[in-house]
Amino acid sequence: MLKFQPKIFFLDLDGTFLDDKKSPKLISDENVEAMKKLNDSGIPVILSTGRGNSEFVLDLANRIHSQYVICQNGGLIVDKNNNILAKHEIKKDTVMEIIDILKKENLFFIFNSGKTIYCPHFKLKLVRAWLKKLEQKTYEEVPKIENSTKILTFGKTKKGILKLRDDLASKFNQVSLHVVSKGYSIEINDIDATKGKAEKFVCDLMNIDSQYAVHLGDSGNDTTTVPYIGAFVAMKNSQRNVKKQAAYIGFNYKKAGVARTIEKIMNKENK
Numbered sequence: 001m002l003k004f005q006p007k008i009f010f011l012d013l014d015g016t017f018l019d020d021k022k023s024p025k026l027i028s029d030e031n032v033e034a035m036k037k038l039n040d041s042g043i044p045v046i047l048s049t050g051r052g053n054s055e056f057v058l059d060l061a062n063r064i065h066s067q068y069v070i071c072q073n074g075g076l077i078v079d080k081n082n083n084i085l086a087k088h089e090i091k092k093d094t095v096m097e098i099i100d101i102l103k104k105e106n107l108f109f110i111f112n113s114g115k116t117i118y119c120p121h122f123k124l125k126l127v128r129a130w131l132k133k134l135e136q137k138t139y140e141e142v143p144k145i146e147n148s149t150k151i152l153t154f155g156k157t158k159k160g161i162l163k164l165r166d167d168l169a170s171k172f173n174q175v176s177l178h179v180v181s182k183g184y185s186i187e188i189n190d191i192d193a194t195k196g197k198a199e200k201f202v203c204d205l206m207n208i209d210s211q212y213a214v215h216l217g218d219s220g221n222d223t224t225t226v227p228y229i230g231a232f233v234a235m236k237n238s239q240r241n242v243k244k245q246a247a248y249i250g251f252n253y254k255k256a257g258v259a260r261t262i263e264k265i266m267n268k269e270n271k
Contacts, residue, residue, distance in 0.1 A: 012217030034259035052113030074198030075149030178221035196228035
């Protein structure tokens with residue numbers, strides 16, 4: 001169990017806080033009400049996600065009475081009204097070089113958590129529910145390359161994804177690379193865009209010692225919090241390499257796993 005009384009919580013969304021994929025809301029009322037209660041009691045709960053600052057994400061933040069949102073793994077930090085507080089972008093020239101490599105590997109990619117997925121000439125057979133909502137375009141339709149807060153890419157086996165990550169890491173020292181989606185995707189951000197650095201930024205903004213912060217998550221991008229906050233809690237559904245870096249293993253994310261995990265932490269620390 002943790003060795004301190006938490007003063008602030010940060011929550012990953014997919015595979016963590018969003019516990020009800022079959023519901024239109026994607027989340028249980030139990031999770032929402034528990035986090036709203038914590039925020040109202042003076043213990044901040046902040047969303048910290050790889051997703052962009054979409055209407056869904058901002059609405060969820062407001063539903064739980066959260067003041068800030070960390071988006072795109074720290075590439076973008078906004079307040080509850082979507083005012084930008086910090087932004088870390090991959091420079092245009094680097095984006096162009098990365099995209100050239102992804103094209104040569106016939107991979108699929110998405111810019112800035114957008115609603116368009118770029119594919120080779122053949123169309124992607126969409127097996128993941130969230131991908132079916134995206135517009136598919138070919139490489140020839142890629143817009144003029146600009147700075148980017150995040151690139152998500154996939155289309156290889158788990159082994160192939162790891163090799164790609166290592167190849168990109170050897171070529172680009174100004175980006176951060178995180179394997180997500182159970183090993184089938186890579187999130188590419190600016191080197192200064194990590195959940196850990198972003199959470200330290202928010203703690204400083206709220207005058208809270210980051211060593212009293214707790215992050216709950218399930219993926220590689222969640223482990224970047226370890227050097228910056230008091231404790232990283234991995235959900236039970238996390239991959240083994242993620243669990244190894246956690247101070248504590250929580251419940252499976254389903255059936256309000258986040259609410260149950262935090263309740264257990266708070267009850268234990270209050271004794």
